[in-house]
Amino acid sequence: MKFTDFREIEGRSLGYYALLALFGVLVLAGLYAGYYMETNGHHVTGMNNQIVWGIPHVFAVFMIVSASGVLNVASIASVFGRDMYKPLARLSGLLAISLLIGGLTVLVLDLGKPDRLIVAMTTYNFKSIFAWNIFLYTGFIAVVTVYLWTMMERRMNRYTKTAGMFAFIWRLTLTTGTGSIFGFLIAREAYDSALLAPMFIIMSFSFGLAIFILYTMAAYNLTGRPLGDAIMRRLKNLLGVFVAAVLYFVTVYHLTNLYMTAHHAFEKFILLNGGVYTALFWVGQVLIGGIVPLIILFHPRVNGGSRRMIAVAAALVLVGAFCQIYVIIIGGEAFPLIIFPGKIVSSSFFDGVVGHYRPSLPEITLGLSGVALAMGLATFAIKVLPYLPASLADADVDPHHKSKSEATEAAHA
Amino acid sequence: MSIDRRQFLAVGGSVVASMALAPGLRLIALAEARNPDQGVTNLKRWGILVDTTRCAQGCSACVTACNKENGLQQDVRLDIRPQWIRTVTLRDEQTGYVQTLPMMCQHCEDPPCVDVCPTGASFRRADGIVLVDRHICIGCRYCMMACPYKARSFVHENLHDQLPDIPRGKGTVEACTMCVQRVDAGKIPACVEACNYDGGKAMTFGDMKDPTSEIAKRLATEPSEEIRPQLALDTGVRYQGL
Numbered sequence: 001m002k003f004t005d006f007r008e009i010e011g012r013s014l015g016y017y018a019l020l021a022l023f024g025v026l027v028l029a030g031l032y033a034g035y036y037m038e039t040n041g042h043h044v045t046g047m048n049n050q051i052v053w054g055i056p057h058v059f060a061v062f063m064i065v066s067a068s069g070v071l072n073v074a075s076i077a078s079v080f081g082r083d084m085y086k087p088l089a090r091l092s093g094l095l096a097i098s099l100l101i102g103g104l105t106v107l108v109l110d111l112g113k114p115d116r117l118i119v120a121m122t123t124y125n126f127k128s129i130f131a132w133n134i135f136l137y138t139g140f141i142a143v144v145t146v147y148l149w150t151m152m153e154r155r156m157n158r159y160t161k162t163a164g165m166f167a168f169i170w171r172l173t174l175t176t177g178t179g180s181i182f183g184f185l186i187a188r189e190a191y192d193s194a195l196l197a198p199m200f201i202i203m204s205f206s207f208g209l210a211i212f213i214l215y216t217m218a219a220y221n222l223t224g225r226p227l228g229d230a231i232m233r234r235l236k237n238l239l240g241v242f243v244a245a246v247l248y249f250v251t252v253y254h255l256t257n258l259y260m261t262a263h264h265a266f267e268k269f270i271l272l273n274g275g276v277y278t279a280l281f282w283v284g285q286v287l288i289g290g291i292v293p294l295i296i297l298f299h300p301r302v303n304g305g306s307r308r309m310i311a312v313a314a315a316l317v318l319v320g321a322f323c324q325i326y327v328i329i330i331g332g333e334a335f336p337l338i339i340f341p342g343k344i345v346s347s348s349f350f351d352g353v354v355g356h357y358r359p360s361l362p363e364i365t366l367g368l369s370g371v372a373l374a375m376g377l378a379t380f381a382i383k384v385l386p387y388l389p390a391s392l393a394d395a396d397v398d399p400h401h402k403s404k405s406e407a408t409e410a411a412h413a
Numbered sequence: 414m415s416i417d418r419r420q421f422l423a424v425g426g427s428v429v430a431s432m433a434l435a436p437g438l439r440l441i442a443l444a445e446a447r448n449p450d451q452g453v454t455n456l457k458r459w460g461i462l463v464d465t466t467r468c469a470q471g472c473s474a475c476v477t478a479c480n481k482e483n484g485l486q487q488d489v490r491l492d493i494r495p496q497w498i499r500t501v502t503l504r505d506e507q508t509g510y511v512q513t514l515p516m517m518c519q520h521c522e523d524p525p526c527v528d529v530c531p532t533g534a535s536f537r538r539a540d541g542i543v544l545v546d547r548h549i550c551i552g553c554r555y556c557m558m559a560c561p562y563k564a565r566s567f568v569h570e571n572l573h574d575q576l577p578d579i580p581r582g583k584g585t586v587e588a589c590t591m592c593v594q595r596v597d598a599g600k601i602p603a604c605v606e607a608c609n610y611d612g613g614k615a616m617t618f619g620d621m622k623d624p625t626s627e628i629a630k631r632l633a634t635e636p637s638e639e640i641r642p643q644l645a646l647d648t649g650v651r652y653q654g655l
Contacts (some may be wrong), residue, residue, distance in 0.1 A: 041583045043569040048492040052554040052567060112552015112567065112584030120551050123532040130531035130555055186525060186644055187561035337563050339516075339640060343503040347516070349496045351563065356492070 004087040004397075006152075007390045009223050011383035016222075023376030030369015033362040034109030042112065045363045050355035051333050056110040058325050059367030062207065063103030063374060064137070064178055065200055065325070068171040069208020071096040071144065073235075075171075078147075078164025084234060087389040087397055088216070089164075093148040094387050095215060095378055096171075096208075097141055102374030104137055106367055129180050136174045143170045152385070175201045182328065189266035190332030195256070199249040206242035207321040210314040213239065215378065217311055219388060228394035229305065230401065236310045240297035243317055247290045250324075262341070269335045269354070270327065277331035280323040289320005330357055455539040458522075459591055459649060460621040461605060462628050462637060465514040466654040467615035473500055475515050475616065478607030482592060484576040495566035497589040498604055512654070515604065515616070517589035518543055518564040519640065520649030526556035526565065535586075541621075541649045542591045550585040557586060561641050564588050591649075621649070 009016075037045060047054040073092035077085035108114055124131045147163040150156040179200030185191040213235050220227040254271065257263035270281055293313040296302050303309055334355040339345065345352030382388050394401045416424075479498045480487060487494070498517040504510070520543045526535045527543065534550035537543045545556075557565045565588040572581055578594040581587055592602035600606075601618045608616040619628035631637075637651040 038584065041570045042567065043490065043493050048569070049495075049557070049566050050492065052557040112554070112586070113550065113582075116549070116551045119532055119549050123549055125527075125530050125533035127528050128531045128555070130529065130553065134531065181555075184529075185559050187559055333558070337561065339562060340501075340503050342506050344506055345501060345503055347499050347501040348491065349499040349501075349516075349563065350492065351499075351501050351516075 005390045006087075006090065006386035006388065008384060008386050009219070009382050009388060016379075016383075019379060020376060023372040023379065026365075026372030027369050027376060030106075030109070030366045030372070033365040033369065034114065036362050037110070037366070038112075038114055044360065046358045046360045047363075048355075048357070050350050050353075051330060051357040053329055053333060054357060055326075055330075055359040055363045056106050056366050057329055058322065059370050060103045060107040060110070061178065061329065062322055062325050063099045063106070063370055065175060065204045066207040066211050066321075067096050067099035067103060067204075068140070068175045068178075068201075069204030069206065070099060070212050071167060071171050072205055072208055073212050074147070074151075075164060075168040078161050079168045084231065084397055087392060088212075088231070090148060090151055090387040091216065091219075091378075091382070092212060093144050093151070093167075094381055095212060095374075097144050097148075098374040098377035098381070099211070100137060100140060101377060102370040102372075105373055106370035109366055110363075129177055129184060133174075133177045133181070136170070136177045140167075140170055140174050143167050171204075172201060175204045182332070188332060188337060189263060189335055190270075190328065193253065193256075195249070195253050199246075199253060202242065202245045202249055203321065203324070206239065206246050206317060209235065209239050209242055210317040210321070213314040214311060214318070215375075216392075217307065219382065220392065223388075225388070226391045226393035226396075228392055228397060230394040230398040231392050232307065232310055233305055236297055236305065236313070239310075239314065239317065240294060243290055243293050243297070246324075247286070247294075250285070250290075262338075265338070266335050270331055274331060274335070274354075277327050277334060281327050281331070284323025285320050285327060288316050289318075289323060293317050293320070333357075453539045456622060458541040458621045459596060460520070460541065460619065460628055460632075461591070461602070461650045462617040462631060462653065463514060463650065464615045464617075464653045465512055467613040468500075468513050468515065469613045470502065470511070470513045472513075472612050474607040474610070474612035475604035476500060478603040479517075479589070479592075482595070482603035483579045483590075484574060484581075486572070486574065489570060493567075493569040495568060495587060497566070497587070514652060514655075515608075516562065516564070516640075517604070517650065518560075518591075519562050519646070520589075520591060522647035522649070524646065525559040525561060529555045529559040531555065538593075542593050542596070543588075543649075544590055544593065545586055545588065547580045547582045547585045547587070550582075552584040552586065554586060560588075561644055561646070 045054060071092055073085055074089035076082050077089045108117055111117075120134065124134075126132070143163075144167055147160070147167045150160040150163045176197045179197035182191040183193055183196035217227065254267060257267045270277055272278060293316045296309050296313040296316075334357065336350070336352050336354060339351065389396070476498050479485070483497060485495055485497065489495075498515055500513050501516045502511065502513045520541055522541065524535070524537055524543050527537050531553065532549045532551055534546045535543070535556050536546060552567070554567055557567060565586050567586050568581060568583045571583055575581055592600075592604075595602060605616040605618040608614060617628050617631065619626035621629055621632060623629055632651060635653065637653045638655055639646070639648045639651060640655075
C-alpha cells in the first residue's frame, strides 16, 4: 500500500471565496424562505391538503439518500478492503455528513412548526419511523465522525476497519429507514411495499456515487491537483452497475404492481396518462437517468472513459435521481386514494381527483439552500482539514500501476 | 483543534451517559403520570353509525354544523381549507348507482396516523376518539400521508375568530374530534345532532360498548361495515347501505 499524502486545499483564490459566498447567499435565501413559509403559513407554497409533501421533501430525501450512498466509497475501502479506494475514504465520509445536514435542514425548515424542533428531539413515539430516523440520522453523523477520526488520527487507524463496518451497517439501516417512511404507508397505492427499502438502498448507491464523482472531479480540477484515469475508470464502472441495479428495482416494482389488478389504475397513472409524472418517469428517470448514462458508460462506441463523458453521465444520473424521487413522492401523492374501489368518487375535498401541485419559489429556494449548505460545508471543510489527497494520479493510487509505455506494451502483447 | 482528547472523552462520555439515562427517566415520568382511565375510560368506545340510504344528495347539514361548532372559517382557498367532515358522492362504475355519505376521521381502534406520528401528538383516547395534541404537533404531515381516509387537514393560514373550546394552530394538523368538547359534556357531536334535526336522520352516535345503547343494538342486529375493511383498522365510524 502506498502512502497517501492528504493535504488541505489552499483556498485563498478569489474563485474559492466566490464559491463559498455563492453557497452562503443561497443558504441565507433558504433560511429566509423557511422563515417566510413559517410566518405566513404553507399557503404561500404549492402544497395543499392533497399534496402534503412537496419539493422540499424531494430535495431532502434526495440528499439524505445520497448522503448514505456517498459513504459507500469509504466502505469499499474499509469494509471490503479495496486499497485503491482508501485515498477517497475521507472525502466520502465528509460528503456523507454534509449532505445529511443539508437534507435535514430542509426537512426541518419545512415543518409546520420548525420552532418545535426541541419537541421532536425530546418527545418520541417509537412506533413511528420518523422517530427512528431522528436517531438514525443524528447517529449517522456521530458514527461517521468517529469513522473519520479513526481515519485521520494515525493512532486510531487500527480501528478504521471496525468503525467502517459499523458505519456501513448503520448506513444500510438508515436508508432502510428512509425507504420505510414510504414503504410502511398502507394508505396509498404508490407505497405499502417492502421493496421500497432495498430500492432506496440501491438508489443511494447510485446517487451518492454520482455526487462523489462530480465533487471529486470539480475539487481536483479547481485546485489543479492531479486526478488519474485509473480511479475514474473504477468509479465509472461502479456507477454503471448501480444505475443498472436501480433500473432493475424500478422494473420489478412496476411489474409487481402491473400483475395485481387492484394496482392497475395507479400504474396507468404513472406509466401512461399521469401527465407531468409520466413524462418525468419515462424521460427523466428512465431515459435521462438510466438508459443514456448506461450507454455513455458502457457502449464501446462512446468514449465513456473520458473525463467529460463520465461527468456528463454522473450529472444525468442526478437529474434522473431527482425525477425519480419527484415521481415517488409527489406522483405517489397526486394519485388519489382508492377509498371506494369500483366507485367514481367526488367531493369538495378533491376525492377521486388527481392532486395539483406547482412548486413555489420559496420551496425551491429552501430546497436549493440545502444543497448549497451541504456543498458549502464540504468545501469549507476541505480547506481546514486534510480530506483530499494531494494527488490521485494513477501512480499514487493504483497498486498495480504501470507507466503508459508499459501499459501499451501489455495491450499489444 | 481547540479540544484535546481528554476533553473529547469527557464530553462524549456525558452525552452517552445522558442518552442511556433518558429512557429510564422517561419511564418514571410515565409511571407518575395520570392514569389514562381517570376521566376517560376504555369501558366506553364512542362511535357513529351512518345509514347511507338516508343520506340525501345535496344535503350538507352535517358539514355546516361541524364548521360552525368548530369555528372552521370558509374564507380559505378550497385546496387548503380544513374540512373535518365532507360529503362524498359515489357512482358505481358498473351499475351507475349513485349515493352520498359523510366522510370524516373514522376513529380507528388502530389508527395509522397514531403509528406514524413521531412525537405522539396524534393519539387515541381510551374511549376511542382519535385526536391531535396541537401543543406537540410539529407539522410534519406524516399522519396525512398515512391516513387511509384522507381525513386530516393541515392549517396553511393564520387563523382568526377561534373558539375557546377548540384548540387549533397554524402549522399543525387537525381533523374531526368527534366533537370531544360536546361528548365530554354529555352531548352528541354537532354533525349527528344536525343530521337528526335538519338532515335525513342518517347518523347515530353512542357508546358501542354499552349493549343498551341504540348504536350497539343496531350494530348487533343490522348489517353494517367499515370503509376499507381489508385494512382491519376497526373503525369507530360504521356505515350501512354501502
